[in-house]
Amino acid sequence: MNNLYLSSNIYRFFMIVDFRSDTVTQPTPEMLSAMMQAKVGDDVYGEDTTVNRLEQFAASLFGMEAAVFCPSGTMTNQIGIKIHTQPGDEVICESTAHIYQYEGGGIAANSGAQVHLLQGNHGKVTADMVAGAINPVNDVHKALTTLVSIENTANRGGGSCYDLNTLTAIKEVCTAHNIAYHLDGARLFNAIVQTKTTAKDYGQIFDTISICLSKGLGAPVGSLLLGTHQHIAKARRIRKVFGGGMRQAGFLAAAGLYALENNIERLQQDHDHAQSIAATLNELPYIHSYLPVETNIVIARINQQYTAAELVSTLREKGILLNTVGKDAVRFVTHLDVDTRQIDYTIEQLRRL
Numbered sequence: 590m591n592n593l594y595l596s597s598n599i600y601r602f603f604m605i606v607d608f609r610s611d612t613v614t615q616p617t618p619e620m621l622s623a624m625m626q627a628k629v630g631d632d633v634y635g636e637d638t639t640v641n642r643l644e645q646f647a648a649s650l651f652g653m654e655a656a657v658f659c660p661s662g663t664m665t666n667q668i669g670i671k672i673h674t675q676p677g678d679e680v681i682c683e684s685t686a687h688i689y690q691y692e693g694g695g696i697a698a699n700s701g702a703q704v705h706l707l708q709g710n711h712g713k714v715t716a717d718m719v720a721g722a723i724n725p726v727n728d729v730h731k732a733l734t735t736l737v738s739i740e741n742t743a744n745r746g747g748g749s750c751y752d753l754n755t756l757t758a759i760k761e762v763c764t765a766h767n768i769a770y771h772l773d774g775a776r777l778f779n780a781i782v783q784t785k786t787t788a789k790d791y792g793q794i795f796d797t798i799s800i801c802l803s804k805g806l807g808a809p810v811g812s813l814l815l816g817t818h819q820h821i822a823k824a825r826r827i828r829k830v831f832g833g834g835m836r837q838a839g840f841l842a843a844a845g846l847y848a849l850e851n852n853i854e855r856l857q858q859d860h861d862h863a864q865s866i867a868a869t870l871n872e873l874p875y876i877h878s879y880l881p882v883e884t885n886i887v888i889a890r891i892n893q894q895y896t897a898a899e900l901v902s903t904l905r906e907k908g909i910l911l912n913t914v915g916k917d918a919v920r921f922v923t924h925l926d927v928d929t930r931q932i933d934y935t936i937e938q939l940r941r942l
């Protein structure tokens with residue numbers, strides 16, 4: 590019995606490797622300590638100094654005027670959509686976009702708007718696609734196109750990243766047609782690390798940006814919507830209507846500040862781990878193919894030998910947790926609670942199936 594075999598069997602009893610999402614992370618002792626020491630107040634009165642500090646820090650990181658702290662990325666996206674649209678308007682987004690697929694019909698329920706879906710490439714769209722989807726303003730039959738929303742990284746695209754030229758070209762189309770431009774940046778910091786861009790690059794392009802602190806950055810709760818003073822004043826009113834006005838939220842904002850100050854550069858480790866998994870998939874007879882891996886998400890299609898649900902339950906018995914993506918694909922998401930030892934264990938178990 591070699592050491593690897595022995596250690597993998599020991600791990601099986603103790604180890605849970607949770608690849609379901611990067612939202613599952615637990616706060617580290619350092620983050621918890623920052624939370625415990627936070628100075629707080631009533632944030633609905635604007636009196637929580639830690640929330641104020643987080644909002645100012647994030648706005649200046651992106652070179653944008655203002656930010657508002659919210660409980661979730663769904664809320665920051667939905668507020669962004671409501672700021673830019675009126676009931677009956679049309680929002681252009683990619684067909685797999687989180688705002689359309691996974692926000693409970695919120696575009697219709699919260700804003701009374703409808704969508705124009707684009708079939709992109711790995712979750713990404715081009716300026717030409719956007720230009721072709723804009724309804725003519727003078728045609729009374731058509732809904733007014735008032736918003737283009739982009740997702741970067743694109744979750745269902747396998748964590749794919751846009752290049753700045755494409756984002757800028759789409760911006761030019763939006764400007765020419767007087768259309769607002771929103772970024773769902775739930776995993777924008779993964780894109781920033783991967784493409785060696787800066788937060789300010791994105792701040793210059795978009796009207797509003799949603800960023801999540803509770804994904805790869807490892808905070809337990811929280812997202813920020815960034816924009817102009819005018820947008821964010823409107824956003825605060827909508828946040829209240831949505832029930833998202835929080836009181837002593839500084840305990841959560843302290844975790845977010847800690848995350849922004851300490852956990853951005855380390856995302857590269859998660860990307861390296863995702864690459865290690867992808868390299869192993871090449872060897873496995875039960876894997877049909879996988880989407881190009883750019884950041885911390887690996888989406889793999891399975892051969893007919895297994896269904897996605899069967900593969901998920903087989904790996905669960907070994908302490909490895911994944912989500913399915915439809916009937917024939919699974920998703921691994923790497924994050925700061927998955928270390929190299931756990932990646933090695935996972936690779937070994939994948940090879941044994």
Ligand SMILES: Cc1ncc(COP(=O)(O)O)c(C=O)c1O
Nearest residue numbers: 661662663664687740744773775
């Ligand atoms: C691309 C994207 N946008 C938005 C969200 C929503 O974030 P939350 O879960 O905080 O509502 C998610 C969540 O996973 C996401 O993947």
